[in-house]
Amino acid sequence: MSALAVVVASAAVIFFMRSSLVVAFGARPLPAGVRRASSFVLPAMMSALAAGALVPAQGGRPDASLVIVAVVGVLASLRFRSIAWPFVAGLAAYGLLSVTHL
Amino acid sequence: MSTTPGTGARSAFRTGVRDMTPVVAMLMPIGFVIGATAAGSHVPPLVGLASAPLIFGASAQLVIIHMLDGGAAPALIVATAALVSARLMLYGAVMAPHWQKSSLRWKLFASSFLVEQTVALAAPYAARTPDAAEHRKYYTGLAVTLWCGWVAATAAGVLIGTRASAVVPIDPLRVLAFVAFAVPAARANTGACRAALAAAAAALLFAGLPQGTGLLLAGVIGVAAGMTWSER
Helix, strand or coil: CCCHHHHHHHHHHHHHHHHHHHHCCCCCCCCHHHHHHHHHHHHHHHHHHHHHCCCCCCCCCHHHHHHHHHHHHHHHHHHCCCCCHHHHHHHHHHHHHHHHCC | CCCCCCCCCHHHHHHHHHHHHHHHHHHHHHHHHHHHHHHHCCCHHHHHHHHHHHCCCHHHHHHHHHHHHCCCCCCHHHHHHHHCCCHHHHHHHHHHHCCCCCCHHHHHHHCCCCCCCHHHHHHHHHCCCCCHHHHHHHHHHHHHHHHHHHHHHHHHHHHHHHHHHHHHHHHHHHHHHHHHHHHHCCCHHHHHHHHHHHHHHHHHHHHCCCCCCHHHHHHHHHHHHHHHHCCC
């Protein structure tokens, strides 16, 4: 199986996963439990992804400088309610940390 | 950023493009590094390039490139990519209520672009606008902008990225890309806030689990926490 075929097969499986619930609930109303649960998916997954990104790929404790970047990003998001400001503030904090070697 | 609905279907597409543009700007270095990773591996450049439009997901693309480079069995690579992408099914559950009256063709088209960034912007917009056509235009604007930016960034990484990737701060960008969407989502209500906190704690606790299973588990725990505490 060629490398390109592996990518195409993976893409097909991932497409099935993306579309399965959208199509499955296409013609009938979502069960109340699923509808309620779906409202918590976004905050839960985004937070899990953010927290998971703090830990090095090989595992272990969260990287201290990334934790500071994340905290600055959270504060900027709370203060400015904008998608762009967490990036600006967080990268500024990271630059400052890199310069001062903290 | 403007995500105010009610501006009409025609301008909704442009609004989607405008809302996604700053996000794409911040995500492009990540796509660039993934392309550079492919270029620095034994994977053919065409395959690294094809992974962006076909897979359209950073973590799955990285896993596939790494495993291809390591000579893993094809079935194992496909299964691992599926496991890493399992959370995308949950995003389908988020968007399904908003697309129920849309055609099957639209559902299949829109599903192709289900990722964190499109869902995070499209779900609140759809909840606020009663006009399904306007929401579809807005989502298309989001999806097309992100897809084009992602493919362009990956292509640049494949072509010129092996040296430049060393100076791109990939780790803080990855953290901030999720923080920027997690905070607004958590602010929606008390249940969402508790779901976010529980999921973050679980993600740190289960960070050592292999191939994204810890992440999926953390998401499920977060959803359960949100449902449990919002009932009280």
